[in-house]
Amino acid sequence: MAIFKSLLVALTLSAHSVQAAPQKYTDVVNCLASSNVPQDYPGSSDFTQDTIPFNLRLNFTPVAYAVPKTVPQVQAAVVCASKVGVKVNPRSGGHSYASHSIGGEDGHLVIDMKYFRDTKVDPSHNYIATIGTGARLGNVALALFNQGGRAMAHGICPGVGIGGHVLHGGQGYGSHTYGLLLDFLVEAELVIANGSVITASEKQNSEVFWALRGAGYSFGVVTNMKFRTIPAPAQNVLFYYPYSWNKTQARAGWDAWQTYCGGYTTPQIPAEMNIRWVLGKDSGDNLSFLLEGAYHGSNDAFLTAIAPLLNALSAIGGYQASTRGVGPHQLGWLDALLYANSNGLYKDWDNGQTLDTPVNYTAHAIMFAKSLMTDNLTPAGTDAWINRLYATGPSNSRNWYFIIAAQGGPTSVVPKVPAGSTSYAHRDSIYEWQIVDAVADGIYPNQEGIAWLNPFITDIENAEKNVTFGMYYNYADPTLGGGKAAGERYWLGNYERLAKIKKKIDPGLLFANPQTIGT
Known part of the structure; x- marks a missing residue:
């Protein structure tokens, strides 16, 4: 039902967009046609289908939609947009949390790269x-x-x-x-x-x-x-350890986690370990904490590597062995990419697809998301987010979840790459936080959901002596605004250098959404 409603909305917006900017619409469509650039015509069923965003909370309508199959057709589409004066957005898979791949606002030209897939x-x-x-x-x-x-x-x-x-x-x-x-x-x-x-x-x-x-x-x-x-990698161990914790247990669990992942004096996590928490609702005042990930090595080596953390968590209690098949599963590389639950069912959260994904594959969510890139938090920072989590999480009836992954740290490969070698600005962060508040269907309550989620960030940063942490652009958050304010969150100290390169290579800001460099 939610998808059907979104189709009707998209059709309505398509008609509105054409009426609001008829000359640009006509000029872009005609230019693409005369340049032999394949396109989905606004108002057509292809246009309606292709412009459905991943995040159904943010529906925007492009002025035109190009689907090139060759590099010269991409060039022609870019030239058309420049001539007419419309912004351009490339789209590879369309999973932007902020719908940036369809413009992040109405009236852009989308260049869908789905046929460039070899x-x-x-x-x-x-x-x-x-x-x-x-x-x-x-x-x-x-x-x-x-x-x-x-x-x-x-x-x-x-x-x-x-x-x-x-x-x-x-x-x-x-x-x-x-x-x-x-x-x-x-x-x-x-x-x-x-x-x-x-x-x-x-x-x-x-x-x-x-x-x-x-x-x-x-x-x-x-x-x-x-x-x-x-x-x-020939040997891969997938693992799942679920816990049901009250506030006191969660606080102790976080300390054990930070010691394991970020203990710079005597690091416990080996390079082969890829690990994260997935947090969500449980029952009563308890919340669910699922420890999961992949270890690239043998099962015996994994058991040795995970033991310090599991021993610390065992002392805290709350282990829920009956909730799903847990513990290690030794798998080959391709199976490891697919293995998502203890029953060995090969599916992922993207509508149960296998690795072989069709060209017109789609997945949808209705959500508001934020991210954070942090090192180990101080006791005050830990108290801040745990306190808010247990004060508001059990009563939030929506489908919220946190994913907190150990990306960096003393044994990770990520910070070993020189910090200035790429514009990615978060190599020194140990943890990548993805925080999502979602609904299964219907209309997302923007005011309520945003008001629930945003304070987690401000509480942590205020407790960390007003530190401003970085954020990850692939979990884009439109409430950050645009320009430098958002840019210095996503790219930190690299933003000014990026802005200079942008001005040189794209002085007219042709490639733009509300949060691109230079907007």
Whole structure:
């Protein structure tokens, strides 16, 4: 029912958009047609379907929608937008939490890269993989493995497009061990604002290459990318340990977690461990804490590696062995990417898809989300968010959840890459927080939901002596506003350098949404 309602809304907005800007609509559509650029015409069923956002809370209507199949068609679409004077947004998988891939507001030209989806591995050149920016992670994983048993570290949701994922970070169940996906990127081909095609790498257009690896969609339409690959890990342990905790237990559990992940004097977490908490509702005043992740190594090595944390949590209590099949599961690489529950059912949260994801795959949510990048919190910071969690979480009837992943820390590969080598600005952060407040269907209560979630951030930062923590652009938060205010959250001290590169390569701000560089 929610999808059907959104289709009606999209159709209505399409008609409204055409009426509000008839000349630009006519000019863009005619320019694309005369340039032989395939497009979904506004008002058509294809347009309606393709412009449904991932986050149904934020519905926007493009003025036109290009679906190119060749690089010259991408160039022509960019030239058309420049001539007519409309903003451009590339779309790879369309999973933007803020609907940035369809503009983040009405009236933009979307260039959907879904047909740029090939993955080709060259065994004669160190197994470098050339991948289209519209390829989905599941298809990429399959293709890499089938072409020489290769792999990369990336997210675990098969339907996510690789373009936005890699160009702003690319965290997943291999980040702690192998690094971010953007650290695998060695070259990118992109169409820039003047319609020309450039290659960006460490040797060519190196400033643009620096900018792409962290803030990519501000600088052009990336068409194809080259990545280094690694041999797919043969041994992978997936694990799940659920706990039901009251406030006192949660406070103690967080201390044990920080000691395990961020103990710089005697670190306990090994490089092979990729681990996170998933928090949600339970029963009464208790909340659910699920410890899960992937260990790249043998089952015996995993049990040794996880023991310090499990021993500390055992002393706290609250273990819920009966809630799902738990503990370690030894799997091969592809199965490890799919394995999501103790029954061995191969599905993920993206509508139960397998790795082989269709070109017109879609997934939807109705939510408001925020992120935070932190080191170990002080006792005051820990008290601040735990207190708010237990004061408001049990009474929140919506589908809220927290995911807190150990991305960095003393044994992680992520901070070992020099901080200034890419525009991604959060290498020194140990934890990546994703905080989501959602509803299953219907209309999201914006005022209520935003008012519930935002104070978690302010409470933590006020307790941490008014520290301003970074945030992750792939969990974009439109309530941050635009321009420098948002930019210095997403890119911290790199924002000014990024703004200078943006001004040079895209002086007219052709590639823009409300939170891109320079807006």
